[in-house]
Amino acid sequence: MTTRQVGEPVQRREDPRLLTGNGRYLDDLGLGALQAAFVRSPHAHARVVDIDITDAWELDGVEAIYTWEDLDGRVGEPLPVLIPHPALTHPRTGYCLAKSEVNHVGEAVVMVVARDRYVAEDACGRIHVTYETLKPVVGLENARAATRLVHDDAPGNVAANLLQEVGDVDSAMAAAPNTLTLELEIERSACMPMEGKGVYARWDADDASLRIYSSTQTSTGVRAAVAAKLEMPLAKVEVVTPDVGGGFGVKIMHPWPEEVLVPWAARRLGRDVKWTEDRREHFVSSAHERGQLQEVTVGFDDDGRLLALDVRFWHDNGAYTPYGIIVPIITATQLLGPYKPGAYRVEFWSLYTNTVLVTPYRGAGRPQGCYAMERTMDAIAAHLGLDRTEVRSRNFIQPDEMPYDQGLMFQDGRPLKYDSGDFPASLAKLKDLVGWDDFAAYREQAAREGRRVGLGIGCYVEGTGVGPYEGGHVQVETSGRVNVATGLTTQGQGHQTVLAQIVADQLGVRLEDVHVTTGDTRRMAYAVGTFASRGAVMSGNAVALAAKVVRDKALRIAADALEVSADDLEIVDGVISVKGAPGTSIDLKTIAVMSNPLRYAFDTAAQAATQFAGTFDPDKPPVADDDEPGLEGQDFYSPTQATFANGMHAAVVETDPVTAEIRILRYCVIHDCGVMVNPMIVEGQVHGGVAQGVGGALYERMVYDEGGQLLNASFMDFLVPYASEVPHVETDHLETPSPLNPLGLKGAGEAGTIPVTAVIASAVEDAEGFPIRSMPISPAELWELRRQHSSVPVALEGAS
């Protein structure tokens, strides 16, 4: 019996390579290629008056210098609005190189291509750009006030305004016995993968074709975008995604200007060209996320049940909207979490500011939504003097109400309809894990020791596995090697292992024989990309379907050969045999030989398939009308709607009575992503997600000054948490399989991050006894809040 792979914590197949320096990331490729560097705007808002490149040209090793004037055809046109939406009434995008205006510090103005990066940067330093500076709009308050505009033709700085309403909020609110209004704030952060972006392009003049390597989350998207921009046949552009050093959302945005310019320059110069982003460039020219102002009004009964929820928020979309309004739509819809809101109205304004653009970052709008909802839950509990978990559980959607339609439209244009989940069970597990009911005693004990502790909670539902589709291709070689291809990319989630596990089970082969390729348009030209926790759901089901195609074909051929019914056959460890009669068997690899009638015998296995070998029916064609040569198959998985994973977190924090330092003592997670293909990998996703959430809750912020300068554009100043800041995460899982797909999967990539900000806010609030309304929170901010909320002055230093 083959050991079943799905559900096993199998070690990752990609690891030995990555551990020994054999990984191939973008900058590891293209030895000897010319290198690009960019002159980027030092101003947040300015007109480009003049560009003088004379000095730069004198440098030995400079091959080309390009400004917007040099960009021909569509390369000189604005970048596309990738995800249009009817509510996005004023979409604006930049140019590959600034045309006449720059709208944030870091916007690319001039491209230099040189012998090496050092020389390219030298040249950038010798290029003199004259700007006429304009007053920038920085921060949501200023954007909303709109005394100045980012884009002259976008009134009120509003890119989009969207309202959704379910039920009659005004009358439900008026009738509610209790109402509360909360003003909330959440700051900008950023994905900050350890590997920045990068592009490497090779132009083959003889073939008039381009091969592009990009550190992207969507190779097919980059391919189509570059082909369109460069006005090339799609068939002449290939995009390969090598090993990717983390993405977390920032690499789903495409095409980045560099993804167009590098291939364009490679074609123009007839040389290999490469660009590797450095850390400062990443800070000032790649996307950020999170910044929102929120206003929540809630109506509820005396038991804490929601009757009406009215939410308005203002979303900072930065200077441009190439990725549409996906992030605020997700906030607006996913805010509801596991609860029934009563009547619900949400309206948002997506606003322009003269800062780096905003596109999804792990969690993509959900951390903000969860924060709004969970702060509200805590506020209701405080108002009524009820236990915070009690208020939550009174508002839960019950398991027997699944599937549950929230009546809203989700980010994919489809209904926000939860497929499955058991929220009461999750909460019970969480209370158990963290010891919710014993906390009061612990708090008293701590207080006796002069310590101040707090307990926080946060619940979320996460739409995962959004469509439209992914594909899978499975091919069995005559050696028995099974090649699997899917078009979505991977950036560390272990797709090569997880997808191999699925195929090994579905086909009945050994895991070692399965080899998975991701994100290579040469192997799978149809694909969407890796984002929204969709890898396992979409490509997992696609490769399972493809494996079934191959399995059916293999059984059909074997049934003929063994003269039995296909129904009586099974495949175990790559051997097809009659169930219960293991003596009668044939190797899958032999079926691969038989599936392809040959004229030429290039090896001994092939001899068995040539025209003079074996028996055949001379009245039938070697390949039947309804058949194809080869043991391979392809299929696509396209769901009607997203799956909805869920989870609940709780944390215990300690706040220093003097310094206001915040320490996380415990962090507990209950996680439900349906069936887990590889529990070890799921755990890893949760750990990493929590770490990013902790960064967002306590440390990470993008500090822009009034002039639009990012003051902390380095790892010295933007605090990505080290091991010393990230708590040990305690986890427990619940598996409520998704009824939407054959494997019962839901996504797991972002779960860890979503509620952390809400949980830490809840815990700090619990420790301190006053509301926390703005996150992240630093010791200085907490200290200031203490001062504001205390009638007695707080101790300045070690009050002894």
Add this chain to the structure above:
Amino acid sequence: MTDAATEQLLEITLRVNGVRRTASAPARRLLSDFLRHDLGLTGTHVGCEHGVCGACTVLLDGEPARACLVFAVTAQAHEVTTVEGIGHDPANLSPVQQAFAECHALQCGFCTPGFITTITAYLDENPQPTPEEAREAISGNLCRCTGYQNIVKAVVRASEIVREREEETR
């Protein structure tokens, strides 16, 4: 033509992973770039180029050093160990590499070489660390994927593997 046009190239010789390697590079070439782009040892990664992330950590005469903060010329005549020198054969992992695979201590793998070099040197100094000591030992390197928990586990596991292997060869 200007000064930069005639930037002087220096012949730089290092002992890298026990082998003598020579290449020409300007005086300002960072050791990280020299290893990666002049010697083709791309296992050493660059995550920040300002000494904070630790992705570029190599061993310089056995001590962990950030290759992005060292000029290649200053490493002249010194001994450099990169992740390739610790183990370059996927079928034959070093104890630390083995422990990383067992404990799922890597996801994208970009930060990993810096952790491998750092931990390998650390275990020479402290062959049996507690989980707390392990956490301390890795707290100079950034990882954006793993949340560190499994890396802590891997440090402890690596120390066991060292002992297991010693026992096997005894």
